[in-house]
Amino acid sequence: MLKALFLTMLTLALVKSQDTEETITYTQCTDGYEWDPVRQQCKDIDECDIVPDACKGGMKCVNHYGGYLCLPKTAQIIVNNEQPQQETPAAEGVGAAANAAASSGTGAGGVAATGMAASGVMPGGGFVASAAAVAGPEVQTGRNNFVIRRNPADPQRIPSNPSHRIQCATGYEQSEHNVCQDIDECTAGTHNCRTDQVCINLRGSFTCQCLPGYQKRGEQCVDIDECTIPPYCHQRCVNTPGSFYCQCSPGFQLAANNYTCVDINECDASNQCAQQCYNILGSFICQCNQGYELSSDRLNCEDIDECRTSSYLCQYQCVNEPGKFSCMCPQGYQVVRSRTCQDINECETTNECREDEMCWNYHGGFRCYPRNPCQDPYVLTSENRCVCPVSSALCRELPQSIVYKYMSIRSDRSVPSDIFQIQATTIYANTINTFRIKSGNENGEFYLRQTSPVSAMLVLVKSLSGPREYIVDLEMLTVNSIGTFRTSSVLRLTIIVGPFSF
Numbered sequence: 001m002l003k004a005l006f007l008t009m010l011t012l013a014l015v016k017s018q019d020t021e022e023t024i025t026y027t028q029c030t031d032g033y034e035w036d037p038v039r040q041q042c043k044d045i046d047e048c049d050i051v052p053d054a055c056k057g058g059m060k061c062v063n064h065y066g067g068y069l070c071l072p073k074t075a076q077i078i079v080n081n082e083q084p085q086q087e088t089p090a091a092e093g094v095g096a097a098a099n100a101a102a103s104s105g106t107g108a109g110g111v112a113a114t115g116m117a118a119s120g121v122m123p124g125g126g127f128v129a130s131a132a133a134v135a136g137p138e139v140q141t142g143r144n145n146f147v148i149r150r151n152p153a154d155p156q157r158i159p160s161n162p163s164h165r166i167q168c169a170t171g172y173e174q175s176e177h178n179v180c181q182d183i184d185e186c187t188a189g190t191h192n193c194r195t196d197q198v199c200i201n202l203r204g205s206f207t208c209q210c211l212p213g214y215q216k217r218g219e220q221c222v223d224i225d226e227c228t229i230p231p232y233c234h235q236r237c238v239n240t241p242g243s244f245y246c247q248c249s250p251g252f253q254l255a256a257n258n259y260t261c262v263d264i265n266e267c268d269a270s271n272q273c274a275q276q277c278y279n280i281l282g283s284f285i286c287q288c289n290q291g292y293e294l295s296s297d298r299l300n301c302e303d304i305d306e307c308r309t310s311s312y313l314c315q316y317q318c319v320n321e322p323g324k325f326s327c328m329c330p331q332g333y334q335v336v337r338s339r340t341c342q343d344i345n346e347c348e349t350t351n352e353c354r355e356d357e358m359c360w361n362y363h364g365g366f367r368c369y370p371r372n373p374c375q376d377p378y379v380l381t382s383e384n385r386c387v388c389p390v391s392s393a394l395c396r397e398l399p400q401s402i403v404y405k406y407m408s409i410r411s412d413r414s415v416p417s418d419i420f421q422i423q424a425t426t427i428y429a430n431t432i433n434t435f436r437i438k439s440g441n442e443n444g445e446f447y448l449r450q451t452s453p454v455s456a457m458l459v460l461v462k463s464l465s466g467p468r469e470y471i472v473d474l475e476m477l478t479v480n481s482i483g484t485f486r487t488s489s490v491l492r493l494t495i496i497v498g499p500f501s502f
Contacts, residue, residue: 006016010211012438023080024167029042030042030066031066032044032045032047032065032066032067033045033065033066044061044063044064044065044066047061047063047067047068048061048062048063048068048379049063050279051068054068054070054357055070056070058071058072058073058501059071059072059073059096060073060075065066073328077400083365089205097424107224120241131464150168150489155473158375166178166179166180169204170204171183171185171203171204171205172204179205182204183204184199184201184207185199185201185205185206186199186201187201190207191206192208193206193208194208194219194220194221196210196211196214196220196221197209197210197211197221198210198211211242212242212243213226213241213242213243213244214242223239223242225239226239226240226243226244227239227244232244232246232259233247233259233321234246234251234259234260235247235248235252235261236248239457245258246259246261246467247257248261249261249282250282250283251263251264251266251281251282251283251284252264252282263279263281263282265279266279266283266284267279267284269368272286272299273286273287273299274286274288274299274300274301275289275292275301276288276289277286285298286298286299286301288301289301289304289323290323290324291303291304291322291323291324291325292304292323303320303322303323303419304323305320306318306320306324306325307319307320307325308320313325313327313339314328314339315327315329315339315340315341315502316325316328316329316330316333316341316500316502317329318480326338327340327341329341329342330364330499330500331364331367331430332344332346332363332364333364333500333502340502341500341502343361343362343363343364343498345361345366346359346361346365346366347359347360347361347366348361351366353368354368355372356370356372357369357370357371358370358371360406360496361408362408362496362498362502363408363410363411363466363496363498363499363500364466364467364498364500365467365498366501367406367496369404369406369494373386373404374386374402377389377392377394377395377398377400378402384403384404384405384488385399385401385402385403385404386402386404387400387401388400388401399488399489399490400487400488400489401489401490402489402490402491402492403489403490403491403492404494404495405491405492405493405494406494406496407419407420407493407494407495407496408495408496408497408498409460409463409464409495409496409497409498410466410497410498410500410501410502411464411466411467411497411498411499411500411501412463412464412465412501413460413463413464413501414464415460415461415462416447416459416460416461416465417459418457418458418459418460419459419460419495420457420458420474420493420495421451421455421456421457421458422435422448422455422456422457422458422474422476422491423454423455423456424454424455424476424478424489427454428478428480428485430481430482431451431478431479431480432478432479432481432482433454433476433478433483434450434454435448435450435456435474435475435477436448436474436475436477437458437472437473437475438473438474438475438490439471439472440471440472440473441472443462444461445460445461445462445464445470446458446460446461446472447459447461448474456474456476458472458474458493464497465497466497466498466499467496467497467498467499468496468497469494469495469496469497470494470495470496470497471492471493471494471495472492472493472495473490473491473492473493474490474491474492474493475489475490475491476488476489476490477490
């Protein structure tokens, strides 16, 4: 019975022991450590990498297991565990001592804190060493023999022992002062970046980046088409390998920022217009002065021949001139109001008649007539009036008087047209007056219409073209009512037809 009870208790103890072992876990690490699932143990956290700006005032951060130190940049850390002295890098030396302390159940940070005159314990097991803690040439900790040594200003005083070599992590190498320093693979040429990539050095490693204007696609660097990512350019974008540039449309130019396009004032920069230039947005237009028109090239100006555009510009003759025109008149006329022609009265300006002559002006010229037109047996009684004396036997069959008159008409005058009126100057009682064209109307150009007992009107019934002269005798016959008295008088009318219709 007792034996059976003992066996039962032993079995329960073994089961309880097994249950206890199965629930033990090592993934819960102390502050300053994290679980490494590959090595199945806790590993130190490098606070100098993950804590932003861990140390202030120009101090350098030195990581060790479970914490970190803030030391002057000239400080040197040497680990002495009663072995032959060997200089190690700050991170590895402190880490080894801290690891030994941690495995023995004593925090290395605690030993270091005990040995330092002025240090503070930071959260996570970190230590901050002030300047006073390393003011002397050498400060030792307790049994782990940490030595923090300030490097003197004189490099010649730095102790070194070339025979004591240290092992550095990948990407680091031993310096001449027997500390681990980063290898610059980019400068040393030990990187494997492609020729179209740029080597960027990192702490303990390096990385390969594409040149500006390129982006990684797999292992290759391909060009970035900046023109597909607006708005780089104001108007036109031209992609180039690794870059781009902007272009402007015709009539614009790039501003100083090489992005914006501004209008070119072609009228100031390179005026191509022959006469007038007007700038517009992105271009320009040419215009011509009055009397000119744009040629087919839209730049030059050609003279407008106004005389060909209309036959009514001038009354007589149109003369084209560069950019304008002028009107001319024939001899004997002058231009008035720029376009019409007016007869010049030569009798008032250039009278070339003799003293015994009188000047008679007509349309387009003048004539000189004798001041005494009377022919025998007629005698001059008043201006232009000739009378045949009753005492002369020759006068019995001739008209009692002849009056000389002169008139001028324009060529191609419209018909029928009243042109001259004849009227009796002496009226006798109980007489009858009749009027007729005695001579000068052989072709029937004229007609005499009686308008009253003592007057008649000469009518032009055919259009006349000049220059030409007509002499027409208009006779007035006077008889008394009983037929015992009969007399006649003649008006000799000289008609000058001008050469033009003006």
